[in-house]
Structures are given as structure tokens and as C-alpha cells.
Amino acid sequence: MATDVAVIQHPTVVNGVDHGCCNNGPGYATPLQAMSGPKEKLLYVTCVYSGTGKGKPDYLGTVDVDPNSPTYSKVIHRLPVPYVGDELHHSGWNSCSSCHGDPSAQRRFLVLPSLISGRIYVVDTLKDPKAPSLHKIVDPADIVQKTGLAYPHTSHCLASGDLLVSCLGDKDGNAEGNGFLLLDSKFNVKGRWEKPGHSPLFGYDFWYQPRHKTMISSSWGAPLAFTKGFNPQHVSDGLYGRHLHVYSWPEGELKQTMDLGNTGLIPLEIRFLHDPSKDTGYVGCALTSNMVRFFKTPDGSWSHEVAISVEPLKVQNWILPEMPGLITDFLISLDDRFLYFVNWLHGDIRQYNIEDPKNPVLTGQVWVGGLLQKGSPVVAVKDDGETWQADVPEIKGHRLRGGPQMVQLSLDGKRLYVTNSLFSAWDHQFYPELMEKGSHMLQIDVDSVKGGLAINPNFFVDFEGEPEGPSLAHEMRYPGGDCTSDIWI
Template sequence: MRQENCLNPGGGGCSEPRSRHCTPAWARVKPCRKKGKERKGKERKEGRKEGRKEGRKEGRKEGRKEGRTGSHTCTLKHIHAHPIIQTPVALGHLRVSWPAALSSSLWATARALLLLCPTPSWLYKFPPFAPSLEQRPLTPAQQTRQDQSVPVGSMATKCGNCGPGYSTPLEAMKGPREEIVYLPCIYRNTGTEAPDYLATVDVDPKSPQYCQVIHRLPMPNLKDELHHSGWNTCSSCFGDSSKSRTKLVLPSLISSRIYVVDVSSEPRAPKLHKVIEPKDIHAKCGLAFLHTSHCLASGEVMISSLGDLKGNGKGGFVLLDGETFEVKGTWERPGGAAPLGYDFWYQPRHNVMISTEWAAPNVLRDGFNPADVEAGLYGSHLYVWDWQRHEIVQTLSLKDGLIPLEIRFLHNPDAAQGFVGCALSSTIQRFYKNEGGTWSVEKVIQVPPKKVKGWLLPEMPGLITDILLSLDDRFLYFSNWLHGDLRQYDVSDPQRPRLTGQLFLGGSIVKGGPVQVLEDQELKSQPEPLVVKGKRVAGGPQMIQLSLDGKRLYVTTSLYSAWDKQFYPDLIREGSVMLQVDVDTVKGGLKLNPNFLVDFGKEPLGPALAHELRYPGGDCSSDIWI
């Protein structure tokens, strides 16, 4: 076959011998012929046989058309590369297998027409046009699933080259135990003139380097304030074997730079792959102060912003190409950014994304001022976006919901509800979809403030700064950074969460500290200071990450360098720590692992502030299923 007649998107000719495995039987095209000028040869005969089997009239009609134009494409060896017809209907990979419902003649006509031009990009948003998992002969496991009529969308954990991540959240729970963890370490506001860096920590109990920082990747600039991170691709691209989770994307909260780190070449010693300078983001997006990074099913990377170039509030979204990491522009329509920004989560089956808000960068850059709360400069809204139209369709005002930060839909992609942690109000709010298609919100958990003496204000909030859902959507976890406790709630009934575990890991109200608790609705006495392996822990539990199986919770103690400096001065002097908590997934409950401690106060260049955690294979807060 000539190269120009091959539908191989890579541009190369057909190198494989023709076989039934190369092209699904239903997708083979009858060979073309000109009237009165039959082509001879074995290939023509084989093609004619296949043509008789299906789509006879339509295939012959298309053959005549092709013949009149001088084209004589025969059996297409690489027809499986076409994004629409490559998926075998019998395998049940289509959420709605409407091609199977068509007669073979109608489908042959549709197939022939679709081959004449590329598939419009917008079609890829719909399930029938998802990339095929079958680009090679069936493995025994795949053949077994086909024979057993596997339900649509299901896939075993080990299915060959299925692309990144896992087919479902429950499949992810069967994934391997984490062996290393990546987390950014910050030097801004610590007094150490050194760049932030990405630390790699060994968390394998069988390793001789257990609980040690085994690698440090410094960034090339100072005072970036690395904060959160995400992947170039994740479980939203499961099923696309052309995608792989190889790069960690680290936006900078203060400098607005984006660092792309290669974690696949040497997972235990990552390398800097690319630096995206602020000027590129400013020029194409008009956004700055970047926060959450999520990978999209399109293969793009989407990053939320807190503000514009001048530090005013602007909750927009930067889009990066997931392969080249070039800045493509904004996800939202021109002029359609939210007033403020912070975190976001999307749920395509309900055509929705919801974003949260912190404050304008100029308000929070150098610390917390209670007067800014009184002035209404901190956020108290959720923004509901139309996922297809990229525009805000509803704004939810949160009663008792000051500073909504981390947001989590249930992992089940069919679910139309989730939770958001409101820091200053110390509440967990449940958001949900109504029968009419609009969205509502209700408070389901309230952490009462404590009346205190010797602190910034007469009442101290818990300050919920991070929340997580287990992959089976059974348990909700959150941290009270100021009170110092980590909590576990059973949310099997999302409207009525039930407290099942609580553990104090430092905080501002420990005995012997400067704060005296005058009135407490929950505790009878102030908790004891936390000492692990001889180290008194400064700060309180902040960022949390759960193992895939839900049995281990990792915790760090730094929130944001300016707030660390203000609320926990000893955290700046001593550095943050990383802890590990054992989780009872049967009855519920939390227990500190006394043998696990990573002390970032002993770093070579001085005490550092470690923040968000990521596992190489994905986790509870970076992967979204569609």
C-alpha cells in the first residue's frame, strides 16, 4: 500500500501484514474499482471478499466514487487509527453503543463519509468518540472480557497499555502501595536565600532510605512560592494509550512561573523539563498568582489563578498543551473570569465545573489582616461553570462559608454532589444538583470556635485548610490547621456526616503554649504537644494525602509562608514535618505512626516549608474520572 493511502496519523506507511487483528472486521472497507477496469491481484480479491461481508451496496458505491477520482485505496491496514471507527463495538467500550444498533449498510455509509475528513475536535467531548483501547491484537484478558460481555466502561487494573491512571476509582484502590512521594519545599519568608525545590521522599518501609529525602530538585529562581502541583495527564485520559503520566506540573503562587518536571526518566531523581515564564502567561492570558493544576481528558493542563498582573482578584484558568506545555490561552471565554479564584473540580457527566475563592493576591500576599474580612475582601462564594460553554451559569453564596478553599466532588463520575472546606468559618459545605438542573449548597459540618486568650482574636477558628475524600467516597478527611486536629467522617450518607476519627497533631492550643483556652465546646482540656521521634512538631496538620487503598494518611504542617510566619513563627525556625497516620477503614479511626517522621528542619540549606504531596501513580486529589 502506498503511504498516502494509509490512515496512519503518524505519517508512516503500513508496515504490518494485513490481518484480522489490524482492522476490526466491521471497519474494513471494500476495495475500490473503476467500472470496466478491474484491478488484479491477491489484495483485490481479499478486499472483495471483505466487501461482500458487509456494506455491499454502500461499499461498492464508495468504490465507484473513489475510482472516478483516481484514488484506489484498498483494505486499510491502519484504519484502526481513525479516532471514530477504531473502537470495536463488541468490546463494550462505548458508553452508548449506538453504532451497533445501526444496520451494517447504514453504518458502512457513515463510516465511508467519516473517512473523507478529519473528525471535528468538539466531537471528542462525547463518549462514542473516545480513543480506542484496542490498537493491537486482543490479549487473553481482553478476550475474556469480550466473551463475558464486560459492562461498559469497566476495565481490570492490569489491562496492558491502557493509558494513564485507572478505569474507575474503585480500580485505583487496588493499585500498588506508594513507595515515593513528591512534595514542594519553600524558602520564601524563611530568611534563607535559596530557591524552592521539589523533594522526593522514600516511604517504602522495606527500603533502607525509609523516611528520608532521597533527592532535591532546586528551581532556577528565588521566591517562587511553589504550592500545589498536578500531572500532565491522569485518569481522565484512561483508555488513551498515547498518553502517559510522565510530567509533574508545579505552578508558583507568587511568581506565576510554571515548572514542568520529568518524573518518568528517573522517578527517584526527577529532572526539570521546562520553565514557563510569567510573561508568556501574562501576554496570552492576563492572569497571575497560579494555584491548582488539573489534567483534562483533552490532553490539556488547566491551572487556576487568583488574580491579574496587578494583584487584583481574577479567577481565571490557564490552558497548557499537555505535550509541548505551550500556553494556549484561557479556558474561560474572554471577559468571563470569576471575581476571585482558588481551587476547582469538574464533573463532565453533569456538564459542570465548580470553582472556589480565597482572596485577591494583594490582600493575602503578606499575611492575614482581620480588617480585610470585615471589608469583604475574602471569598464566600462558589462559581458553577457550564463545562461545555466555559462560562459561569450560577453563583452560590455560602452562609457560614468564609474562605471556601479545597473542593472535592465525589470520585464517582456519576455523582452530582461533593464537599468544600470553608477555612475561616470552619465549616464543611455540601453542594448538590437539584432536579431542575440548578445547584444548591448546605452546611453539614461545623467546627465550633474556641474562646481564647493570648491570640490574635478573642475566638480561634479551626481553620479547615485541606479536605480529602477516600476513593470509595466513604470517608471525608480534613485538617484544622489552628486547632491542630485531623478528622475523619463517614459520609456514606453525604447529608449527615458522622465523626469516626480525630487526632491532634500539634496546633495553637497545646498545653504550655502562649494560648489559653477559656471556653471549648468540644474538649475538656487542652491537648498535649506532639513529639515524634524526639522532635516537637511545630505548626498544625495542613496538607493531607491518602494512600490509594485508604489505609495511610500523610500530613504536612505548612500552609503558606506568609501565614506560617504570622501564626506559627516556630514553624519558620524549626521547619515543617511530614507525618503518617494509620487509618481504620472498617470501623473508622486514626492513629499516628510513631516511627514515621520526615524532618524538613534538617535540610542542607536550612529549615524548609514542605507543602502538598503527590504519588507518581496518582492519588485522591489529582485524578478525576469522567
């Protein structure tokens, strides 16, 4: 295990990478200020061999996204972790814009929770941003012993310097044991964040909005269910979530549980608007493919309503007669004007104008894969019986595989990056081709004025030809932060 190193002051620009706007602390003073930050040149992506049968450790890939570079759209560095079978999934920073007022804080360490093994890797990105190095490993046995928590998922930095990590279950995969892990600034286990007896029914993602003294978390399912692939019977058996959990911030008292009902099955990614004064946000409900808006009511409690619905499609030659879109990831531009989400099964990415948060307006849509693309055995059926499939272009001679899954938006809102792996067990079930050929990463050009999406034909990162074999690419981060990791206070 790597030992702790002293955290020292660094200039904001290191090896050509800007890690913040000024010397006040990491990140930016406001979301709008972040939009004028430097254009991204590097992108970190979690890459998985777990569940593929290759017997290789997962790794953090560094991708060159500078169009003026000779290695543009290439993986230029790989940091393998020391163990096999982790399933690196999401990631977060040790410090972000919530620490902007603290000149002693710096965005240096990328935190990589392992969804299956429970290990948490801490990676130093500041010594050499193009070639990150392993700094520390948080032992899962230590986490279990001190908190009972396992299956760590989302990591967010706190203004206090601590880190908060959502965990999806206990060591045996039961959802009843889930909750929130608190790490200190040296990545030592402090304990649970939530008050005793205030753990959620299920765990997944979370976002906090300090000016409203609120944190809200979402619900995937019991690890003993979702790690085996998706079985619709498990939904009926109550092994998947449909609730949002509202906590007092920062006290950790569960104040309210919102049952989203049958319109909100499997609520995954959750985001407040970036403006910290706003009391509204959205959650993407995967199975029912609805974007649900949540908001504060005049009496101080929280309510919800469906803001966008993706209708299931009637299909032929698939496991069910209807196919949900399966909204698995979404994000909001830093100016809170546009919302972007993916339909992992259908294969499209959508852009909505949310300047009126109650009434999102579709402004862009692009097809980048999915089960319905031309050449697939699966066809969609219209009401009149006519069948159709989506036109999906080849990029740099490559037929697009899988469906759009994780997304990341440039600070200026003009470039959307997309990967296509959800979780190895689900990839194997719905897109077995990914096991053989691996993932790819695309970049979508965004019209951030009027709205509109178009695939960049010159950008294609192919994970099929990786040195250890095809890998599954998941979440993406920029060295200087992004709209899904930074929270303003």
C-alpha cells in the same frame, strides 16, 4: 529554559514505580480499581524557601515512604528550581485517570505552579522517579501577555491532553483579573479557558464532573491581600471570597454563582465525590470552619448546605478571643466512604463517614500540633471557665510544631500523610517557629473499615535539617496518582 522532549510510550512500571494499571493509558478505569493499585513507595512534596528570608530557591523533594527501605521517611532527592522567590505551592499531572482511555497519554510530567512568581515548572518524573528532572519552564511574562493571568494555583489534567490551571489574580494582585489558564500538551500557553466576561470574582481551587457537564471553582482572596498575611479587616473590606462558581463543562460559561454567606467565608479546597455519576461534593470553608456540601437540584441548578461545623474555641493569650479551627485542606477516600480534614489552628485531623453525604458522622480524630497543644501559651476555655490544652505526643523524640495543613491519602485508604506549612506569609504570622525549624511530615494510620486514626510512631520526615536550611513542606503527590489529582470521566 529546558526544551520540549518527545513523549514516547513507556511501560507502566519504570524503575520499580507503577505509573498506572495497564497499557490503556494513565491511571485507572474507576476509582475503586485505583484502590487496588500498588502501595506507594515514593512521595513528591513541594518545599519552600520563599518568604523565609533564606534567599534559596524552592525545591521538589522526593520522600521514601517504603517501610522496607533503609531510607524510609527520609528526603532522598531534592530538585531545586532555577529561580528564587517562586513559592511552589500545589501541583498536578500532565495526564491522569481522565486520560485512561488514551494509550498515547502517560502520567510523566508533574506541573508545579509558583504562586508568587507566576512561573510554572514542568518536571519529568519518569526518567528516574527517585530523582525527577526539570523539563520545561512556562514563562510568567508569556502567561500575562497572552491571558493577563498571574498567581497560578491548582492544575488539573484534561481528557483532551490539555491542562487547566486556576489563577488567583492579575499581575498587580487584583482579584478582578483572575481566571483559568489553558496549556496544551506541550505546556504552551493556549489562552483562557473561560468564555470572555465569565471570569469568577475570586479564584482558588476547582474540580470538574463531566457527566454532569459541570466545573465548580472556589474563592480564596485577592493576592494583594493574602500575600501580606491574614488581616481580618480585609474580610470586611471584601478582599476575600465566599462564593462557588458553577461553569458549564467543557464550554467555560459561568452558569451560576452560589453565595455561601457568612457560614462559608474563604472556601478553599473543593472536591466532587470520586464516582463520576454523583452530583454532590464538598468545599472546606477555612475562616468559618464549615464543610459545605453542594449538590444538583431537580431543576438542574446547584445548591448548598452546611454539612459539618467546627465551632470556634474560646481562648486566652491569643490575638482574638475566639479561635477558628481553620479548615485548610481535605480529601475524600476513593470509595467515597470517608472524608478527612484538618484544623490548622486547633491542631486536629478528623475523619468522617460520608456514606450518607447529607449526614457525615465523626469516626476518627487525632491531635498532631496546633496552637492549643500542651506547653503552648494559648489555652482554650470551656463554658464553665475551666481551661484545657490538647495532648500531642512526641514522634521519634520530636515535639510537633505548626498545625496539620496538607493531607494525602494512600490509594487503599489506609495511610494519611500530613504536612504543616500553609503559605509562607501565614506560617510566619501564626507559627513563626516554622521559619526557624521548618516543616515536618507525619503519617497517620487509618482504620478504613470502622473508622479511626492513629499516628504512626515510626514515620517522621524532618525538614529542619535540610542541606540549605529548614524548609516549608506543602503539597504531596505519588508518582502513580492519588485521590486529589485524579478525576474520572
